[in-house]
Amino acid sequence: MQDLLDRDRLASHDRSGDLGALHVADIAVHLDALSPAEAALAVSRLPLERAAAVLDHPSLADPTGLLAALEPSAAAAILDAMAADRLADLFRDMEEPPRKRLTALLTPEARAIVAALLVHPVHSAGALMTTEFVSVPASWSVGETLRHIREVESERETIYAIYVLDPVSHRLQRSVSLRRLISGDPEAPVGSVARFERPVTVLPQVDREEVARLISKYDLLAIPVVDEKNHMLGIVTVDDVIDAMTEETTEDVHKFGGMEALDEPYTRIGFLDMLQKRAGWLAVLFLSEMLTASAMQHFEDELEKAVVLTLFIPLIMSSGGNSGSQATSLIIRALALGELQLKDWWRVALREAPTGLALGSFLGVIGIARIALWQQTGIYDYGPHWPLVALTVGLALVAIVTFGSLAGSMLPFALKRLGFDPASASAPFVATLVDVSGLVIYFSVATLVLSGTLL
Amino acid sequence: MQDLLDRDRLASHDRSGDLGALHVADIAVHLDALSPAEAALAVSRLPLERAAAVLDHPSLADPTGLLAALEPSAAAAILDAMAADRLADLFRDMEEPPRKRLTALLTPEARAIVAALLVHPVHSAGALMTTEFVSVPASWSVGETLRHIREVESERETIYAIYVLDPVSHRLQRSVSLRRLISGDPEAPVGSVARFERPVTVLPQVDREEVARLISKYDLLAIPVVDEKNHMLGIVTVDDVIDAMTEETTEDVHKFGGMEALDEPYTRIGFLDMLQKRAGWLAVLFLSEMLTASAMQHFEDELEKAVVLTLFIPLIMSSGGNSGSQATSLIIRALALGELQLKDWWRVALREAPTGLALGSFLGVIGIARIALWQQTGIYDYGPHWPLVALTVGLALVAIVTFGSLAGSMLPFALKRLGFDPASASAPFVATLVDVSGLVIYFSVATLVLSGTLL
Numbered sequence: 001m002q003d004l005l006d007r008d009r010l011a012s013h014d015r016s017g018d019l020g021a022l023h024v025a026d027i028a029v030h031l032d033a034l035s036p037a038e039a040a041l042a043v044s045r046l047p048l049e050r051a052a053a054v055l056d057h058p059s060l061a062d063p064t065g066l067l068a069a070l071e072p073s074a075a076a077a078i079l080d081a082m083a084a085d086r087l088a089d090l091f092r093d094m095e096e097p098p099r100k101r102l103t104a105l106l107t108p109e110a111r112a113i114v115a116a117l118l119v120h121p122v123h124s125a126g127a128l129m130t131t132e133f134v135s136v137p138a139s140w141s142v143g144e145t146l147r148h149i150r151e152v153e154s155e156r157e158t159i160y161a162i163y164v165l166d167p168v169s170h171r172l173q174r175s176v177s178l179r180r181l182i183s184g185d186p187e188a189p190v191g192s193v194a195r196f197e198r199p200v201t202v203l204p205q206v207d208r209e210e211v212a213r214l215i216s217k218y219d220l221l222a223i224p225v226v227d228e229k230n231h232m233l234g235i236v237t238v239d240d241v242i243d244a245m246t247e248e249t250t251e252d253v254h255k256f257g258g259m260e261a262l263d264e265p266y267t268r269i270g271f272l273d274m275l276q277k278r279a280g281w282l283a284v285l286f287l288s289e290m291l292t293a294s295a296m297q298h299f300e301d302e303l304e305k306a307v308v309l310t311l312f313i314p315l316i317m318s319s320g321g322n323s324g325s326q327a328t329s330l331i332i333r334a335l336a337l338g339e340l341q342l343k344d345w346w347r348v349a350l351r352e353a354p355t356g357l358a359l360g361s362f363l364g365v366i367g368i369a370r371i372a373l374w375q376q377t378g379i380y381d382y383g384p385h386w387p388l389v390a391l392t393v394g395l396a397l398v399a400i401v402t403f404g405s406l407a408g409s410m411l412p413f414a415l416k417r418l419g420f421d422p423a424s425a426s427a428p429f430v431a432t433l434v435d436v437s438g439l440v441i442y443f444s445v446a447t448l449v450l451s452g453t454l455l
Numbered sequence: 456m457q458d459l460l461d462r463d464r465l466a467s468h469d470r471s472g473d474l475g476a477l478h479v480a481d482i483a484v485h486l487d488a489l490s491p492a493e494a495a496l497a498v499s500r501l502p503l504e505r506a507a508a509v510l511d512h513p514s515l516a517d518p519t520g521l522l523a524a525l526e527p528s529a530a531a532a533i534l535d536a537m538a539a540d541r542l543a544d545l546f547r548d549m550e551e552p553p554r555k556r557l558t559a560l561l562t563p564e565a566r567a568i569v570a571a572l573l574v575h576p577v578h579s580a581g582a583l584m585t586t587e588f589v590s591v592p593a594s595w596s597v598g599e600t601l602r603h604i605r606e607v608e609s610e611r612e613t614i615y616a617i618y619v620l621d622p623v624s625h626r627l628q629r630s631v632s633l634r635r636l637i638s639g640d641p642e643a644p645v646g647s648v649a650r651f652e653r654p655v656t657v658l659p660q661v662d663r664e665e666v667a668r669l670i671s672k673y674d675l676l677a678i679p680v681v682d683e684k685n686h687m688l689g690i691v692t693v694d695d696v697i698d699a700m701t702e703e704t705t706e707d708v709h710k711f712g713g714m715e716a717l718d719e720p721y722t723r724i725g726f727l728d729m730l731q732k733r734a735g736w737l738a739v740l741f742l743s744e745m746l747t748a749s750a751m752q753h754f755e756d757e758l759e760k761a762v763v764l765t766l767f768i769p770l771i772m773s774s775g776g777n778s779g780s781q782a783t784s785l786i787i788r789a790l791a792l793g794e795l796q797l798k799d800w801w802r803v804a805l806r807e808a809p810t811g812l813a814l815g816s817f818l819g820v821i822g823i824a825r826i827a828l829w830q831q832t833g834i835y836d837y838g839p840h841w842p843l844v845a846l847t848v849g850l851a852l853v854a855i856v857t858f859g860s861l862a863g864s865m866l867p868f869a870l871k872r873l874g875f876d877p878a879s880a881s882a883p884f885v886a887t888l889v890d891v892s893g894l895v896i897y898f899s900v901a902t903l904v905l906s907g908t909l910l
Binding site: 022023057149150153160179182200215217218219238249250254256257259274279286287292293307311312313319322328330354355358362363380432435439 | 614705748770772782785817
């Protein structure tokens with residue numbers, strides 16, 4: 001339904017005409033389809049506040065190009081009206097020629113705020129935060145606070161959470177929600193309607209994933225970012241966190257698929273950029289998987305003596321990879337949600353070992369049944385020693401699925417321990433790990449079971 | 456830092472003692488560690504409003520058990536104070552013995568609201584929504600609206616978005632934010648401070664993923680759920696959407712790992728439940744992968760004549776699986792974000808074909824170089840026809856990586872077209888698909904290149 005509405009609305013506007021009745025997000029989408037000059041013309045016709053909101057919006061593909069196409073005075077006015085956090089994001093991603101020109105258009109205050117925000121690493125609370133929040137000293141009354149909010153409302157990113165500071169040390173004491181404030185007694189001190197609990201805060205270097213987890217856990221509309229002494233530096237608002245969560249999920253899915261995160265929509269990224277993001281991991285996996293060729297070369301005698309063994313190589317290897325991929329996806333997610341910590345690795349190992357044994361036995365029984373069935377019904381002849389071949393396949397499946405579950409579940413812990421993102425433990429990564437060791441397991445089992453008969 | 460604070464706070468409380476100073480989310484975590492009787496005692500000591508907030512909180516593992524352990528009168532009071540959406544969620548997940556008993560404790564109004572909410576399918580906007588929103592007729596003034604908000608504040612899930620209805624038809628006209636309301640002229644009509652644009656709405660049957668996408672795109676704190684005639688049924692708030700997004704991501708990661716979504720935390724789910732969620736897909740993949748054994752049996756003559764070919768089977772098959780897994784993860788995510796639609800499938804195919812060719816050629820060159828290097832340095836002897844073996848491997852890699860990229864990118868479209876979740880196109884699923892066809896491709900290329908020499 002939403003889509004229909006949007007198309008109706010879009011259809012009623014000419015390409016650079018009146019965008020006033022559209023949502024900011026839809027204006028951004030609309031501008032993306034125009035040439036820079038057309039887009040600049042359309043933006044310059046918008047009221048300043050809405051123009052700034054459009055430039056503030058993460059859907060807009062190329063805000064820098066749009067600003068560069070505007071008259072310098074118009075660009076300066078819009079930059080001045082933009083939220084500090086988004087302004088910093090904009091300059092963070094900007095390349096050199098326009099960067100210098102646009103920096104010159106900022107007011108000295110804005111330049112200082114942007115410089116301060118740019119200090120924080122990408123994806124940290126400090127980089128996500130805005131400095132446009134409302135704080136009042138604890139000595140104020142509810143009525144004074146409300147009057148202050150009405151005055152500053154238009155310049156603040158959110159006014160639904162108000163932060164109460166110690167009047168002397170300026171340290172954060174409590175937070176008040178606007179809903180409690182408007183139903184409070186105007187004469188009472190602002191602290192009297194504050195939340196009961198100490199505010200949940202984060203340090204600026206905290207990762208956005210952790211910020212999202214806290215906002216979600218405590219159902220916050222914004223979370224204060226504080227320094228070590230509990231002085232407020234800014235706030236991260238829930239809408240920035242949602243955008244960050246979406247980006248983070250995209251990154252994790254890309255990584256889990258066995259590639260670098262694209263960082264740009266599939267439909268927008270250039271052909272060569274995409275090749276680069278995919279070729280790197282593909283080559284690393286390919287080079288590692290070459291060890292399977294080495295392993296097979298090592299067992300060439302066995303291979304020549306018992307060609308029947310080769311028939312089951314793909315089947316057995318893929319089962320190890322599949323069980324490993326299951327375990328990895330479970331652990332990556334449990335680590336991301338904070339359900340598991342690094343120190344829980346042995347608990348997981350103790351759980352995955354019996355799980356792998358059970359799953360491996362299940363597949364082993366199916367595998368043995370398959371060979372027996374084909375043999376007995378005459379579909380294929382696995383030779384006079386077929387019961388031993390079936391036993392080899394069954395035992396190898398138990399061992400490899402158990403190994404796969406263990407290796408797949410331990411890999412994210414190992415990566416996290418080494419300081420990497422556990423989500424880099426992709427399904428192809430686990431499969432490659434298990435493939436090489438799976439071959440060795442398979443041929444070792446075969447040597448044990450078949451020595452004296454086939455081998 | 457947050458963690459430290461929490462542990463400090465928890466340490467200062469005895470096991471069933473005063474929880475008053477904790478955040479609701481932390482109380483929930485704390486109660487989970489207690490026996491039902493201890494937890495019930497602790498909850499009965501909380502003020503009613505906070506007790507209801509704890510039961511409302513998604514972190515609480517077993518709200519039903521806790522309610523069942525309370526005195527019936529205490530349970531009734533808490534149920535009465537809970538948010539309607541959460542109450543419906545609670546009864547949705549409840550099993551029979553406690554369900555009947557607890558339903559009897561509801562007020563007739565609450566029973567009717569819960570029954571109405573339970574009509575909507577799981578994961579739809581209707582199931583996520585709460586009926587506790589603020590709406591006013593367009594004939595009211597800003598001042599009247601604010602007075603009304605103050606009166607109903609404590610019973611509404613959010614009061615930051617207020618919905619303005621047509622005084623006669625009661626259809627939704629506009630939405631007003633509380634921030635604009637408190638800075639508006641009290642005498643002016645409420646519509647004068649409303650958002651400029653028509654409110655973004657959803658129908659109750661819309662999936663939660665789409666709800667999340669709209670809330671995120673339009674930076675909303677809540678989205679109204681309306682019927683076909685634009686009458687408001689409820690709202691979905693941003694905190695419910697964040698919880699839904701997190702759940703949805705977990706489900707997608709589990710599915711992409713090649714299993715059913717657990718639907719419960721890894722640390723809480725029972726051993727047999729987990730086996731069940733994993734064994735199903737593992738068995739399906741195993742049975743499909745058995746086709747590789749059949750394919751190999753079909754090529755047994757080639758295998759016996761040229762054992763050297765078997766050395767590269769795992770390497771070649773895994774490369775197809777890896778490139779397929781990359782393509783699948785890209786397309787699943789682009790479909791989830793709405794960057795791609797079903798109708799874009801041919802555009803994707805036109806892009807993945809050259810991408811696969813380029814990536815396959817890259818790996819093919821590495822593969823040929825590896826064989827030449829091993830042969831020339833004497834590490835391994837691939838026989839007199841080694842240049843042809845190398846050519847076979849190189850060409851097979853080009854064909855299989857191209858096929859993998861195409862198959863991996865088309866699978867999510869095919870699943871979506873058939874009405875399944877595109878995220879079911881797991882990495883193991885794609886790998887299995889590509890493994891079977893990869894073997895056929897490999898042996899076909901081998902027959903072409905090596906016929907007359909090795910074959």
